[in-house]
Amino acid sequence: MRESFSRQPFTTAIGASITALAPGACEVTLPRRDDLLQQHGFIHGGVVAAMADTACGFAAFTLFPANAAILTVEMKVNFLSPANAASLVARASVKRSGRTLTVVAADLFATGPGREVLAATALATMMCLEGRSD
Secondary structure, three states: OHHHHHOOHHHHHHOOEEEEEEOOEEEEEEEOOHHHEOOOOOEOHHHHHHHHHHHHHHHHHOOOOOOEEEEEEEEEEEEOOOOOOOEEEEEEEEEEEOOOEEEEEEEEEEEEOOEEEEEEEEEEEEEEEEOOOO
């Protein structure tokens, strides 16, 4: 999983890293950076959505066969409060893992010393592509 994550130029570019990984679950953390903010000083919604997609994808991927690749086929994100903190943490867990499609939910938190605010929640559907190398 971590090796696959490290091959993603986008997650490397934004500075995201996997901070927890277990079967059916993944946590991805992103430190706040000025180049990831929108005009009001909050972490950009596109970055928040990308973090949800990444955490959901790797949570699902932990349950896939070794000879499989993964693709996102659908995702919905609800933005609940501005992501205005020292870091953004996406915590995803699989709701149902099927042979081809896996449904995953994620909560995204704006975190800082002594605080954690729910900034967004997401629901995604991931597709298992068996026989295709990641």
